[in-house]
Amino acid sequence: MTPLILTLALANPITRFYDVTDLISPPPQFINAPRFSVSLGLAGSIPVVANDAEVIRWSNKKRLEDIIMEMAYSMDEYDTAVRWWGNSMIVTGSRELHRSIR
Numbered sequence: 001m002t003p004l005i006l007t008l009a010l011a012n013p014i015t016r017f018y019d020v021t022d023l024i025s026p027p028p029q030f031i032n033a034p035r036f037s038v039s040l041g042l043a044g045s046i047p048v049v050a051n052d053a054e055v056i057r058w059s060n061k062k063r064l065e066d067i068i069m070e071m072a073y074s075m076d077e078y079d080t081a082v083r084w085w086g087n088s089m090i091v092t093g094s095r096e097l098h099r100s101i102r
Helices: 002-011 038-043 052-076 097-100
Strands: 015-019 082-085 088-093
Touching: 002 052, 015 082, 052 088, 052 097, 088 097
Parallel strands: none
Antiparallel strands: 015 088, 082 088
């Protein structure tokens, strides 16, 4: 009976907070830097660049959430949840998922 209870206790999803401020913050904008574009010469078009800090933060959050969910699906965990509170990512998942996030 004890191994069954231990297995059920370890199988419950765990919720942890991860401070990801450094991963979602936009890079600094250097206004006085020289302007050149390698991609213009290679692709022949003008790239669209988002300069708004909130748009960049939202995009980085979405990209990070997609990475976590892809890791969960590769581990066959379909009850994983990723939520946000400010710059903290709240992940609910198994112990193995949290070990791989670290």
